[in-house]
Amino acid sequence: MAQNHGSPPRDGDRAGEAPLSRAQAQRGAQWQKSRLAYQRREARGSDRALPSGSYHVAVVGGGASGMAAALAAVEALAAAGVQPRVAVLERQNRVGRKLLATGNGRCNLSNASAGDLSHYHGGVALAGPILARWTPQAIRRFFSQLGLETVADQEGRIYPATDQAASVVDALRLTLQERGVQVLTSFQVQALRPPASGRPFFALEGLDGRQVLAGRVVLCCGGPAGEKVGGTALGHALLAGLGHAITPMRPALCQLRVPPQAVKGLKGLKYRGDIQLLEAGQPVQRERGEVLFTDYGVSGIAAMALCRRAAQGLDQGKALAVRLALCPAVWASPQALARRQAALPRRALEDFLTGLLPRLLGRHMLKLAGISDLSAPAEALSAQDLERLSGLLLGWTLPLTGTQPLAAAQVTAGGADTAQFWPHTLESRLCPGLFAAGELLDIDGDCGGFNLHWAWASGLSAGQAAGAGK
Numbered sequence: 001m002a003q004n005h006g007s008p009p010r011d012g013d014r015a016g017e018a019p020l021s022r023a024q025a026q027r028g029a030q031w032q033k034s035r036l037a038y039q040r041r042e043a044r045g046s047d048r049a050l051p052s053g054s055y056h057v058a059v060v061g062g063g064a065s066g067m068a069a070a071l072a073a074v075e076a077l078a079a080a081g082v083q084p085r086v087a088v089l090e091r092q093n094r095v096g097r098k099l100l101a102t103g104n105g106r107c108n109l110s111n112a113s114a115g116d117l118s119h120y121h122g123g124v125a126l127a128g129p130i131l132a133r134w135t136p137q138a139i140r141r142f143f144s145q146l147g148l149e150t151v152a153d154q155e156g157r158i159y160p161a162t163d164q165a166a167s168v169v170d171a172l173r174l175t176l177q178e179r180g181v182q183v184l185t186s187f188q189v190q191a192l193r194p195p196a197s198g199r200p201f202f203a204l205e206g207l208d209g210r211q212v213l214a215g216r217v218v219l220c221c222g223g224p225a226g227e228k229v230g231g232t233a234l235g236h237a238l239l240a241g242l243g244h245a246i247t248p249m250r251p252a253l254c255q256l257r258v259p260p261q262a263v264k265g266l267k268g269l270k271y272r273g274d275i276q277l278l279e280a281g282q283p284v285q286r287e288r289g290e291v292l293f294t295d296y297g298v299s300g301i302a303a304m305a306l307c308r309r310a311a312q313g314l315d316q317g318k319a320l321a322v323r324l325a326l327c328p329a330v331w332a333s334p335q336a337l338a339r340r341q342a343a344l345p346r347r348a349l350e351d352f353l354t355g356l357l358p359r360l361l362g363r364h365m366l367k368l369a370g371i372s373d374l375s376a377p378a379e380a381l382s383a384q385d386l387e388r389l390s391g392l393l394l395g396w397t398l399p400l401t402g403t404q405p406l407a408a409a410q411v412t413a414g415g416a417d418t419a420q421f422w423p424h425t426l427e428s429r430l431c432p433g434l435f436a437a438g439e440l441l442d443i444d445g446d447c448g449g450f451n452l453h454w455a456w457a458s459g460l461s462a463g464q465a466a467g468a469g470k
Contacts, residue, residue: 051201051213055085055182057466058204058214060189061235062088062095064455065438066220067172068142069463073218074179076467084467086181087212089204091188091232095176096169098222098229102410102452107165110139110456111449112156119450121308122247122442123418127454130424134457142456146171157449184212192217192238194431202433216433216466220459223412223439224249231407235440236416242431245417247442250311251409253451255299256322257402266293269358270300274325277306278397279318285309291324293361297401298322305447308413311403320400325393326365327356332393337386341378349381350374353393365392411451415442425465426458435462 050056057073059066070088077084088095102108114136117124136158140150148171149161160167176183191205201213221235236246270292277285289302297303306322313320330336344352349371353362366374369389371381381389406412418441420429426441428434437458445451 054213061220062090065459068459072463073467089187108449110158110453114453126418218435225409225412227407249414252308252411252413254307254409257297258398276323278321345379426462437462
């Protein structure tokens with residue numbers, strides 16, 4: 001499944017890196033001594049090297065990255081001639097719950113452009129080597145080996161051939177069972193104690209009193225986005241307790257809020273076109289696609305793609321707005337509207353834009369343009385009316401008052417500081433034997449399968465390294 005990239009560099013090999021503190025170096029040296037003793041026992045090939053209730057690798061979190069990490073760890077252990085003992089600790093009553101909700105139940109699991117770093121944000125330097133290794137083709141092969149075939153649409157988005165997220169969860173869940181991974185559900189890890197003198201194992205303590213010992217741990221707890229389907233910041237708390245820095249967390253891929261009165265009566269209406277984010281009146285990001293009106297603002301793929309930058313700008317106190325291009329200029333320029341008026345002179349104004357926009361949205365725009373008598377014929381429009389209407393159709397600007405909260409977002413922006421993890425393996429620089437993957441790290445992607453691709457790629461990399469003891 002994966003190639004061995006070797007051990008992380010030693011302190012002297014960290015070109016351009018700040019050295020670890022004396023305390024961190026001492027803790028790492030102590031842990032390495034304990035791990036070497038454990039590995040010597042493990043190499044004899046006897047399960048007696050592991051105490052009862054302990055595992056070679058424990059994966060915390062049974063989401064996308066967690067299930068991928070567990071499968072990679074099993075394969076790496078088996079390749080080393082060890083009878084794998086791997087566990088997944090999931091705080092909910094089943095694995096893959098958040099995965100079931102992705103892509104409106106279709107599960108957009110990757111993208112043909114997923115290797116392009118321009119689609120990722122945050123600590124992208126860490127993501128580069130992993131994405132170069134786990135290409136979209138490699139991820140599709142991984143799923144094919146699990147019995148799940150995939151297809152790509154015209155825009156490069158990759159889905160399961162069944163078009164159902166449940167198929168992805170089932171393929172992962174069944175393979176976990178077939179490869180002997182123990183899945184412990186309703187196991188919320190409340191404490192994580194690293195190896196210490198005389199105890200060459202991590203100790204993971206559950207909220208219900210259960211305890212698991214593991215030689216290595218992969219944290220795949222996700223982020224606080226999507227709280228209703230399992231989003232949590234518990235993984236960040238565990239990392240912070242071990243000295244890891246957590247960058248500010250904000251919503252990404254989330255709905256935008258505008259003054260409710262501006263969109264009153266438009267809930268459920270949508271258009272396909274452009275939407276821009278403005279800072280101090282200047283465009284800073286442009287997206288094209290579906291925009292859906294809500295009772296508090298705008299949603300849809302294109303609008304949600306602006307969320308990451310919008311949330312950051314709002315936190316910085318910037319004056320933000322969104323500009324909606326409801327129609328292309330070929331339909332909505334003053335000249336185009338004049339031609340439409342000439343072709344439909346007797347059509348009632350309430351239906352003048354019907355055929356370009358949903359009827360209710362068209363009426364809303366006419367009223368915004370100051371055209372009040374919608375029972376009048378189109379020929380009653382003046383040149384000034386057409387100018388005002390055109391300006392709104394091509395660039396309706398609304399002040400941005402906020403985003404939906406992080407708990408309602410699809411993805412978390414921010415997270416564990418990637419500078420404190422090794423490239424290729426995603427092992428902690430502060431706590432050897434501890435790995436992290438997926439949304440827990442300060443890496444997030446654009447809408448379109450990029451976030452799930454990062455989950456698979458990072459989970460497979462961290463799991464393989466943990467299983468190989470690298």
